[in-house]
Amino acid sequence: MPEEAPSGLRERKKLDTRKALSDAALELMFERGLDNFVREDVAARAGVSLRTFSNYFASKYDALAYRVNHRIRRSAALLRTRPADEPMWTAIAEALIEPLREDGVPFGRPTDEQIHEIRKLNATPEMQVALARNTVDDLVEAIAERTGTDPEADLYPRLVANVTIGALNAVLNRYVRTDPALAMSRVLREVFDDLSKGLPPPRA
Amino acid sequence: MPEEAPSGLRERKKLDTRKALSDAALELMFERGLDNFVREDVAARAGVSLRTFSNYFASKYDALAYRVNHRIRRSAALLRTRPADEPMWTAIAEALIEPLREDGVPFGRPTDEQIHEIRKLNATPEMQVALARNTVDDLVEAIAERTGTDPEADLYPRLVANVTIGALNAVLNRYVRTDPALAMSRVLREVFDDLSKGLPPPRA
DNA sequence: CCGCTAGATTGCCTTGAAGGCAACTTTGCC
DNA sequence: GGCAAAGTTGCCTTCAAGGCAATCTAGCGG
Numbered sequence: 001m002p003e004e005a006p007s008g009l010r011e012r013k014k015l016d017t018r019k020a021l022s023d024a025a026l027e028l029m030f031e032r033g034l035d036n037f038v039r040e041d042v043a044a045r046a047g048v049s050l051r052t053f054s055n056y057f058a059s060k061y062d063a064l065a066y067r068v069n070h071r072i073r074r075s076a077a078l079l080r081t082r083p084a085d086e087p088m089w090t091a092i093a094e095a096l097i098e099p100l101r102e103d104g105v106p107f108g109r110p111t112d113e114q115i116h117e118i119r120k121l122n123a124t125p126e127m128q129v130a131l132a133r134n135t136v137d138d139l140v141e142a143i144a145e146r147t148g149t150d151p152e153a154d155l156y157p158r159l160v161a162n163v164t165i166g167a168l169n170a171v172l173n174r175y176v177r178t179d180p181a182l183a184m185s186r187v188l189r190e191v192f193d194d195l196s197k198g199l200p201p202p203r204a
Numbered sequence: 205m206p207e208e209a210p211s212g213l214r215e216r217k218k219l220d221t222r223k224a225l226s227d228a229a230l231e232l233m234f235e236r237g238l239d240n241f242v243r244e245d246v247a248a249r250a251g252v253s254l255r256t257f258s259n260y261f262a263s264k265y266d267a268l269a270y271r272v273n274h275r276i277r278r279s280a281a282l283l284r285t286r287p288a289d290e291p292m293w294t295a296i297a298e299a300l301i302e303p304l305r306e307d308g309v310p311f312g313r314p315t316d317e318q319i320h321e322i323r324k325l326n327a328t329p330e331m332q333v334a335l336a337r338n339t340v341d342d343l344v345e346a347i348a349e350r351t352g353t354d355p356e357a358d359l360y361p362r363l364v365a366n367v368t369i370g371a372l373n374a375v376l377n378r379y380v381r382t383d384p385a386l387a388m389s390r391v392l393r394e395v396f397d398d399l400s401k402g403l404p405p406p407r408a
Numbered sequence: 409c410c411g412c413t414a415g416a417t418t419g420c421c422t423t424g425a426a427g428g429c430a431a432c433t434t435t436g437c438c
Numbered sequence: 439g440g441c442a443a444a445g446t447t448g449c450c451t452t453c454a455a456g457g458c459a460a461t462c463t464a465g466c467g468g
Contacts, residue, residue: 008435008436009435009436010434010435010436010444010445013434013435013445014445017445038423038424038425039424039425040424048446048447049446049447049448050447050448051427051446051447051448051449052445052446052447054425054426054427055445055446055447058329058425058426058427059425059426060425088403088404088405089402089403125333125334125336125337126333128333128336129329129330129332129333129336130329132332133329146405147405147406148405148406149405149406152381153382154406155374155375155378155391155395156403156405156406158374158377158378159370159371159374159375159395159398159403160403161374162370162371162373162374163367163370163371163374163399163403164370165370166363166366166367166368166369166370166371167363167366167367167370169366170359170362170363170365170366170367171359171363173362173366174359174362177356178356178357187359191359191363194363195367195402195403196402196403197402198293198399198400198401198402199292199293199363199364199367199399199400200292201292201350201351201352201353201360202351202352202353202358202360214415214416214463214464214465217416217464218416221416242452242453242454243453243454244453252417252418253417253418253419254418254419255417255418255419255420255456256416256417256418258454258455258456259416259417259418262454262455262456263454263455264454
């Protein structure tokens, strides 16, 4: 995790390149559509070679997922700082919300075309995997620490982490499927509150 | 979904071919290891051309995931047949367990080499893509039907489906990480029972 | 029973992804 | 200023994805 605390110029430049590649990928997606650009285009826009793109990201989808994944990693870190007496699901919800707020999500109102591309993106299995990669394990660690369980031996922390990611995906999915009118933080708080109650079926 | 009810000989042959390809892929994985065979090998073993393999599966991992995905589809169908007064999480747990039982999972005790290959398989992003494909939506539909919610407008069914898949993944993950001594059905019942209680942290 | 046609299989081909290797360049430190 | 380590790049091979057109076959109507 040399991700945080960029010590020297070397580290900072790597971070810059990674971010530039990720941003370039996002831009290209909105400009041309998800299927109308290749990794080489992304590399060109970020001013590096295709081979260097490969050194940073395993796929186009990894580049597109970078921001979201980075937020989840920060959420895992934040989870460790939540008060110990706070209910677990509340702590998780707040830890997920804070990085969204920091990044200013949602960035104003996206255009219809942007929403359309985001939907397409979220619908691809490749993206869903890219979103889970390298993030679940961080969450597992943080949850294990908080709950005093063993991430290797116990099922519990991995279960909670997977459920958390599943819930987050559902919320993000809904955000792009329906009109993103509701504040995401509010929806997240409701969802994790329901989760703590066992997700009872509505009315019934 | 012409998957079920193979009417004519044509349909049945398609099903047979699909299953033969999937079985061939599994065999080759255990014989040679995940990285030591290509789609052409699978096609050859199943007695069809590579191009035909592509007509059935988008990737090697799709072929490997076929059985698991098929079970989840059957679980979605079973969920619709569970008694309406059964608690939702119980219904979901039982709907997940039944296809496992039908398929005789676990198939006796896997060898250490087999466990090793399964772990490698489950760790690959490509496999996770294949597992995510075409399964969540079936569950969303079934859950929406059962709970009287709208899969498009309501967050609820997608949330429950994603949480369900997350929990299932955690259990499968644990199954291959630790010694698969515990009966999976029992673990699943416990997990979904805990889920109905909001997954309280242990002791604490 | 026979031929007809939709659907299945196949080969060929183009594009793109993944990643090993070695040459070259830059950073950070002595 | 120079040196070692790390980053960047080009080149290459292998594999995946899937369009297209030719061929074959199951299952139907005559």
